[in-house]
């Protein structure tokens with residue numbers, strides 16, 4: 348099966364397993380795992396932040412940021428396609444008492460005007476706007492990425508209103524690859540960042556919250572409260588560090604592969620896609636004749652797994668464990684679609 352459901356389906360490579368076997372470990376709940384400590388500092392510095400906290404998932408790192416930046420009655424502005432809003436089980440409300448205020452942006456991204464339109468006035472009866480949260484790249488928005496000018500403009504909007512700026516950077520590595528920006532150039536504009544290593548880079552487990560030293564001290568307590576205090580996580584940090592060092596180089600191919608598939612989809616009468624809306628490794632397209640579920644079943648019968656993303660919408664995601672030859676197979680399959 349050629350698995351294009353997500354870039355999270357990758358399996359650890361022998362080299363990653365070797366890195367795990369060699370890792371020096373300690374009890375991270377006591378702050379004593381040397382591999383995790385070094386890795387957290389390395390990623391924090393890479394993104395121009397003071398400190399980092401290794402966590403099991405992107406959902407946990409986003410929600411730790413929500414918990415640290417806002418509380419009951421506070422509001423966070425984000426795009427209506429945001430992962431924090433759509434796919435995190437209502438955790439902002441459940442765990443932090445925070446209300447999410449969605450705005451309709453473009454490809455899952457907010458402009459300054461979008462965000463500004465949702466900032467509350469300061470009447471007694473208004474929720475208190477605390478945070479603007481961006482996603483880069485956007486998942487439901489089709490892998491789109493923010494230009495630095497957009498980020499800087501949103502930063503200055505946040506500053507004018509005394510708000511924090513959060514980045515859900517689950518696929519920030521793809522954004523960096525596509526834009527050519529350094530991690531620091533992007534990261535330094537945010538108060539908190541969530542980065543994932545289990546999407547695109549191929550780590551078996553792992554995300555990281557980045558922020559100031561004080562924020563990370565607070566987040567360590569909440570991580571324990573949320574059940575995310577882990578022990579000898581040097582094993583995971585070592586595999587993840589290997590992925591950061593060695594797998595970023597594959598992202599370029601993943602993006603080229605996504606465009607190849609998009610080209611085939613554009614040629615096929617059964618589907619609708621604008622290849623200009625393919626920005627990184629995510630391909631979103633519509634089915635014109637039959638429902639997405641039936642199309643996904645037909646792909647599966649022919650050996651390709653895809654995700655149903657709406658009644659007439661399919662998502663494919665390229666990753667480093669789908670080879671160039673397999674991409675050609677997918678293109679051929681679409682070219683011969685009946």
Ligand SMILES: Cc1ncc(COP(=O)(O)O)c(C=O)c1O
Nearest residue numbers: 404405406407430482486515517
């Ligand atoms: C943009 C975005 N943020 C956060 C997450 C959550 O990550 P996890 O599945 O590790 O909780 C995802 C997962 O796909 C995502 O796409």
